[in-house]
Amino acid sequence: MTQTTGQTFDAINPATGQAFRTLPDANMDDAVAVIARARRAFDEGLWPGMSYAERGIYLKKIAQLIREHAKELADLEVADVGKTIKHANFIDVPTAADCFEYFSSVSMDDMENAVAAPVASHTVYEPRGVITAICAYNYPLIYAAWKIAPAIITGNTVILKPSPLAAATIHRLGELLPATGLPEGVVNVITTTSDEVAAKLVRCSKVDMVSFTGGTETGKKVMAEAAKKAKKVVLELGGKSPNIVFADCRLEAALGGALSAIFINQGQMCTAGSRLFVQDELHDEFVKRLVDRARTLKIGNPADATTEFGPLTSREQRDRLLQTIARAREEGATVACGGRAPDGDGYFLEPTILTDVTNDMAVAREECFGPVLSVIRFRTEEEAVAMANDSRYGLAGCVWTQDEQKASRVARALKVGTVWINTYGNFFNEAPFGGMKQSGFGCELGTEGLKEYVQAKHVCIDKTPGGMPLAASWF
The missing domain is CATH 3.40.605.10 (Aldehyde Dehydrogenase; Chain A, domain 1)
Incomplete structure (x- = not known):
């Protein structure tokens, strides 16, 4: 064979x-x-x-x-x-x-x-x-x-x-x-x-x-x-999937979903929720709690059953992401946590959350393919959808809200191949998976x-x- x-x-x-x-x-x-x-x-x-x-x-x-x-x-x-x-x-x-x-x-x-x-x-x-x-x-x-x-x-x-x-x-x-x-x-x-x-x-x-x-x-x-x-x-x-968190979400579920959407498999997912849009009135609390959780992830030998976060697959990818983070800083983003390669062997990169990101920054427009999360504020549903769709990619997206009508409206409006509502990353053999745009x-x-x-x-x-x-x- x-x-x-x-x-x-x-x-x-x-x-x-x-x-x-x-x-x-x-x-x-x-x-x-x-x-x-x-x-x-x-x-x-x-x-x-x-x-x-x-x-x-x-x-x-x-x-x-x-x-x-x-x-x-x-x-x-x-x-x-x-x-x-x-x-x-x-x-x-x-x-x-x-x-x-x-x-x-x-x-x-x-x-x-x-x-x-x-x-x-x-x-x-x-x-x-x-x-x-x-x-x-x-x-x-x-x-x-x-x-x-x-x-x-x-x-x-x-x-x-x-x-x-x-x-x-x-x-x-x-x-x-x-x-x-x-x-x-x-x-x-x-x-x-x-x-x-x-x-x-x-x-x-x-x-x-x-x-x-x-x-x-x-x-x-x-x-x-x-x-x-x-x-x-x-x-x-590739993808640059929008993960939209409204103020009326179930907070704990959205926090867990946002964390797993970007840090499972060290963010090496085409569907990674790498653009996190958080509504203004929830933004500060949500980011603080998300950063606190990200800092607790156990980084180490992926063969150890207690490890939660392993290395990137290649040195080149790790080094490219370090350059991406450096450029984001230059463009005005704040590194809320992570951003460094830990000392020692292997191609590790700390789980990284960037705040003060705008949708026109390179880190918000280009696929990172790694554990780098861009957090972007929004005020209204219309603004969130507009920014989410302002991308050359259209693979997946997510909506967190308890308002079913709002969730349905946003799901229809997103120009992506898969939309998750109040969950993230579910795939089924019976359901199609594909992308739009690039x-x-x-x-x-x-x-x-x-x-x-x-x-x-x-x-x-x-x-x-x-x-x-x-x-x-x-x-």
């Missing part, structure tokens, strides 16, 4: 800065070989012709495989990404397994869009072919599940390329998959540090579709490469996500009495 090459690269544990595993570093020959394997499995193999029920059996086996190797995969996520073991155990591993379980029982066969006689008409949904799936480094196992499961249940074959910053878990998953009996070439994992190899997986004419999760600028490059062959692309990109297009999960991986074909049979269809008698 994985490529073989003489070249390797080190997987680095961000908590120590030390290598913990060696992974294959694929070259161009490996890319050509893996594309050919996936193409052959689709064009000549049995997989596309199987029924949804038959393919679903394999997805159930993959779900069970993930559960059986839960500890190993969780430990790899911790070592590879820097997320806490609590996070890996309670979110990453079960979410990935549940995703395969969910898609194992779905089908497009019932969606026929039939038309009444005298023309018998129906729609069939066929697999697109070979899918290149590229995953970001913050949730490798979950993203792998989100992309593999809907792609293969619909009959496609997949080439899965993780980020070189966090490739160990997906590489191991690729090693484990043959135990399910999955046919050769249906899922192919390739790890590489080469941008040119990655580009080959996107632009090759033998690849029919690309599903990409990652940064917006990289996503634009992926789209440009895919456009050369006019192939379908699904992009889940946060991407297309969906993951749910029926909408499933449809991304199929091509609709209309089949029409004329049953006009006497066997003389209109098309044959027009002239």
Whole structure:
């Protein structure tokens, strides 16, 4: 399932800065070989012709495989990404397994869009072919599940390329998959540090579709490469999600939600609630209590079950965020807490809350992808919505209020793909997840996500009495 090459690269544990595993570093020959394997499995193999029920059996086996190797995969996520073991155990591993379980029982066969006689008409949904799936480094196992499961249940074959910053878990998953009996070439994992190899997986004419999760600028490059062959692309990109707290919120719930929205996984989430809009009359109290809570988060070894806050995944990301914080200070923001890299090994950054931020500052406009929260005051509902929408991103947003009508109005007004009301970060396999504006297009999960991986074909049979269809008698 994985490529073989003489070249390797080190997987680095961000908590120590030390290598913990060696992974294959694929070259161009490996890319050509893996594309050919996936193409052959689709064009000549049995997989596309199987029924949804038959393919679903394999997805159930993959779900069970993930559960059986839960500890190993969780430990790899911790070592590879820097997320806490609590996070890996309670979110990453079960979410990935549940995703395969969910898609194992779905089908497009019932969606026929039939038309009444005298023309018998129906729609069939066929697999697109070979899918290149590229995953970001913050949730490798979950993203792998989100992309593999809907792609293969619909009959496609997949080439899965993780980020070189966090490739160990997906590489191991690729090693484990043959135990399910999955046919050769249906899922192919390739790890590489080469941008040119990655580009080959996107632009090759033998690849029919690309599903990409990652940064917006990289996503634009992926789209440009895919456009050369006019192939379908699904992009889940960056975000600068607004988290709007009204004065009539349930205070404790909103405080907990604001904290988790930015500091879970060290803020390395495309949906992170990195812009916190707090209504004037609540602002000072809310910020004080939020800062007090942030200062109590236990920073340390993410493999320790008591740790609440681990390192960032790379040194480059940590250093870039330090520069972001410095620039925010220069533009007039106040560091209410955090803002420093603790002494010692690893790529740690303290949970950081910035106040006196305005919506036009760089820190409020560009995705930080880390534990840096910008707190922005607002007076009215209209002002909050206007500032929330004043962004090139549109991935997610949140509203905290006890007024249901207000919550509904704001939810409709926000130009984002997902809105949470009085909660944050809930994802369901049954519900679509996707962005607006420069946060991407297309969906993951749910029926909408499933449809991304199929091509609709209309089949029409004329049953006009006497066997003389209109098309044959027009002239």
